[in-house]
Amino acid sequence: MAAEAHSTATLRLSVGDLRIVHPITVPTGPVPAADVVPALQELVNAVVAAAEAGKAISCRKGCGACCRQLVPISRTEGEALVALVEAMPxxxxxxxxxxxxxxxxxxxxxxxxxxxxxxxxxLSIAYFALGVACPFLEDESCSIHRDRPLVCREYLVTSPAELCAAGPAQEGVTPVPVPKLSLAARRLQDETDDWFPLAMLMAGSRTRPTGGKRRPGTEWVQRFLKGLKN
Ligand code: SF4
Known part of the structure; x- marks a missing residue:
């Protein structure tokens, strides 16, 4: 079978105070929105790297305090995560x-x-008070670190790590001000700003609509960029 063709373009973005120049590669042909999630993850990585430059980040492997928060996920990222789970041993x-x-x-x-x-x-406060760990958390580390959601990438703190676990109000916690590109992913397939809690991924996969549109990868990226402006 022939390898899928890909297109690469250089994105020049102004997000918040940051200026980002980032090469993005996506499938050329019509694909489901979930197929461009890896490219969006790379883009968010570039934004996060620029936002955290020069800051002393407290987040470490083995600290999963923030993984008991409500993690809002877009339909598109949910589809990519369900496919990831289905492909596991x-x-x-x-x-x-x-x-x-x-x-x-x-x-x-x-x-x-x-x-x-x-x-x-x-809802966020009630979730945190419940203390339900993200099902992807293993030994207080993310078991899908390479594939973790955009919003997880965007959350970093410079305050002492113990404050993150202190209580639902998150008093004294100082997140790095990362522009939230993850919000644009929510509008990728639908015009509505819809999301669901990551912990409900599997329950929702039984009821969420399936069979979304296929579009060229470049068109999905254009829709994503348009979502950034809304
Ligand atoms: S996906 Fe990973 S980083 Fe995100 S909340 Fe779950 S365990 Fe934590």
């Missing part, structure tokens, strides 16, 4: 599915499965 997939089922049960049991009637802040 059987035993790993089974263990992961069990952790997702346990997390979903605790979230539903606390009445947090339905976002209706709550502000995002109220």
């Amino acid at each position: 059987k035993e790993q997939r089974k263990a992961l599915r069990a952790r997702f089922a346990a997390a979903e049960a605790r979230i539903a049991g606390a009445g947090l499965a339905d976002r209706a009637g709550r502000s995002d802040r109220e």
